[in-house]
Amino acid sequence: MAEIFTKLQYYFSFPFVRYALIVGLLIALCSSLLGVTLVLKRFSFIGDGLSHVAFGAMAVASVVRLTNNMLLVLPVTVLSAVLLLRTGQNTKIKGDAAVAMISVGALAIGYMLMNLFPNSANISADVCSTLFGSTLILTLTPFDVWLCIGMSAVVLVMFVLFYNKIFSVTFDESFTKATGVNADAYNLVIAIITALIIVLAMNLVGSLLISALIIFPALSAMRLFRSFRGVMICSAVISVVCAAAGIIISILASTPVGSTIVSADIVVFLVFWLISAFTGRAKA
Amino acid sequence: MEQIICKDAALGYEDGIVTEELNFTVSSGDYLCILGENGSGKSTLIKALLGLKPQVRGEITYTNGFSSKEIGYLPQQTPVQRDFPASVREIVLSGCLSKTGFRPFYNAKEKELAHKNMHRLGICDLEKRCYRDLSGGQQQRVLLARALCATEKMLLLDEPVTGLDPHAQNDLYELIAKLNKSGITIIMVSHDISSAVKYASHILHIGRKQLFFGSKNDYMTSKIGRSFIETEAQENG
Numbered sequence: 001m002a003e004i005f006t007k008l009q010y011y012f013s014f015p016f017v018r019y020a021l022i023v024g025l026l027i028a029l030c031s032s033l034l035g036v037t038l039v040l041k042r043f044s045f046i047g048d049g050l051s052h053v054a055f056g057a058m059a060v061a062s063v064v065r066l067t068n069n070m071l072l073v074l075p076v077t078v079l080s081a082v083l084l085l086r087t088g089q090n091t092k093i094k095g096d097a098a099v100a101m102i103s104v105g106a107l108a109i110g111y112m113l114m115n116l117f118p119n120s121a122n123i124s125a126d127v128c129s130t131l132f133g134s135t136l137i138l139t140l141t142p143f144d145v146w147l148c149i150g151m152s153a154v155v156l157v158m159f160v161l162f163y164n165k166i167f168s169v170t171f172d173e174s175f176t177k178a179t180g181v182n183a184d185a186y187n188l189v190i191a192i193i194t195a196l197i198i199v200l201a202m203n204l205v206g207s208l209l210i211s212a213l214i215i216f217p218a219l220s221a222m223r224l225f226r227s228f229r230g231v232m233i234c235s236a237v238i239s240v241v242c243a244a245a246g247i248i249i250s251i252l253a254s255t256p257v258g259s260t261i262v263s264a265d266i267v268v269f270l271v272f273w274l275i276s277a278f279t280g281r282a283k284a
Numbered sequence: 285m286e287q288i289i290c291k292d293a294a295l296g297y298e299d300g301i302v303t304e305e306l307n308f309t310v311s312s313g314d315y316l317c318i319l320g321e322n323g324s325g326k327s328t329l330i331k332a333l334l335g336l337k338p339q340v341r342g343e344i345t346y347t348n349g350f351s352s353k354e355i356g357y358l359p360q361q362t363p364v365q366r367d368f369p370a371s372v373r374e375i376v377l378s379g380c381l382s383k384t385g386f387r388p389f390y391n392a393k394e395k396e397l398a399h400k401n402m403h404r405l406g407i408c409d410l411e412k413r414c415y416r417d418l419s420g421g422q423q424q425r426v427l428l429a430r431a432l433c434a435t436e437k438m439l440l441l442d443e444p445v446t447g448l449d450p451h452a453q454n455d456l457y458e459l460i461a462k463l464n465k466s467g468i469t470i471i472m473v474s475h476d477i478s479s480a481v482k483y484a485s486h487i488l489h490i491g492r493k494q495l496f497f498g499s500k501n502d503y504m505t506s507k508i509g510r511s512f513i514e515t516e517a518q519e520n521g
Contacts, residue, residue, distance in 0.1 A: 040364060040368060040369075041364065042364060160388065161388045162388070163388070163389075164377075164378065164381060164384065164388065164389065164390065165381065167370070167374065167378060168378040168381045171364075171365065171368055171370060171375065171378065172359065172362075172365065172378075174357065174359040175357050175358075175359055175379075175427075175430070175431075175434075176378075176381065177334075177336055178334045178336065178353075178355065178357035178359075178440075179353060179356075179357070179379075179381065179382035179434045180335075180352075180353035180382050181381055181382050222369050225369060226369055226371065226413075226414030226416075226417070227369065227370060227371035227374060227412075227414065228368075228369060228370040228371070228374050229374065230369075231369045
């Protein structure tokens with residue numbers, strides 16, 4: 001036990017490890033809050049689609065050698081999020097197909113661009129780390145960390161301020177519109193927050209695993225809790241705990257960060273699912 | 285006191301009119317039932333009344349200080365709602381949302397209003413229960429309580445008894461009639477002609493255009509009303 005602590009202490013003496021932990025926890029917190037809304041609105045796959053768009057945009061950014069690729073990735077992803085959430089509202093099949101189309105399209109073009117205009121000798125390692133986020137999180141600069149803290153703060157403040165509106169729009173859009181509330185504006189807010197979180201989360205778990213970060217905590221919380229607020233809070237707690245556990249385990253066992261966090265989420269989901277299966281009906 | 289006046293309105297999309305020649309008025313305390321086949325433009329009419337979709341021609345005016353935002357709407361349930369993890373209280377309270385404006389949280393007055401409406405519909409004991417664990421009839425009461433938080437003047441109900449068992453249907457009709465007697469105007473879109481003629485004070489029957497508007501008694505003696513009631517009676521055996 002003491003050995004583990006010495007090892008952790010040693011690792012946490014490096015600033016980049018501390019950065020990774022801060023950023024990881026913030027991203028986990030934001031994505032889990034949003035996940036509840038996305039899962040309930042039947043938009044679970046939007047995270048996947050958008051993260052592939054972000055991957056494509058990142059490839060383009062590295063081809064044109066932008067010093068700060070966020071400048072391109074962020075606007076492109078936000079724009080796609082707005083378009084996808086807008087088309088996906090009434091026409092279910094169309095929305096599904098649109099997500100699938102944009103997501104694989106961006107993935108293919110991104111990979112092709114990285115191969116046509118290679119920036120480094122080892123393309124497959126580059127691609128792998130973008131997709132699975134294995135090393136990206138350990139290469140964060142202080143600027144990245146502050147950017148992440150700033151964006152998380154924006155997301156959290158928006159969530160608290162718009163909590164009741166988000167609930168109403170998620171539960172019943174037609175009713176919300178009928179009472180004269182501008183539901184479209186709040187859908188837009190949700191779309192923008194989604195895109196922000198996905199761009200942030202790419203650093204942590206890579207673009208292939210973002211969906212897991214968004215949906216697992218929400219699904220786990222829904223096994224046991226029966227009120228919207230309860231689900232939200234539980235989902236946030238699960239996500240933060242799993243992210244912390246995942247990062248620490250990955251340091252100790254030298255496993256990839258992203259997949260370790262997602263594995264922790266899966267374990268929690270299974271536990272919650274078993275509890276709900278055994279207790280039958282859960283408490284309110 | 286008139287609340288809604290619809291004059292020669294035509295509804296639909298730019299490339300096609302769904303229903304037209306709509307001429308009717310809704311007055312305070314009315315119980316108006318809107319009848320029509322599937323595809324006759326009932327849902328388009330709902331959207332127009334709620335002010336979500338402007339009419340193509342004609343006029344829909346709200347009079348005597350009434351506005352389309354004061355209509356408490358009870359939409360048809362979506363699959364998303366049936367397994368939504370939210371407590372009854374959270375849902376009823378969300379009816380007060382339009383009163384909050386830019387204020388991020390509900391104040392004591394709105395919480396009191398939500399409580400009052402839960403009491404009124406007899407769902408106080410369900411306050412902490414989860415919406416998806418309720419029966420269909422209980423769910424509709426929750427949504428009615430929410431609509432009442434949004435308005436005290438008019439309720440617009442879109443096929444409220446769909447999917448309920450006959451007993452629960454009857455309960456809901458009685459509850460709506462009670463709300464109507466307490467002074468709330470009711471507009472109900474329905475398939476159920478026998479209950480429509482039992483409870484409503486006015487009938488609006490639409491097809492590609494308006495087929496009938498008037499009091500219930502006139503409808504029952506009119507040609508279209510008689511034939512519609514007869515076919516329904518035959519279908520029900």
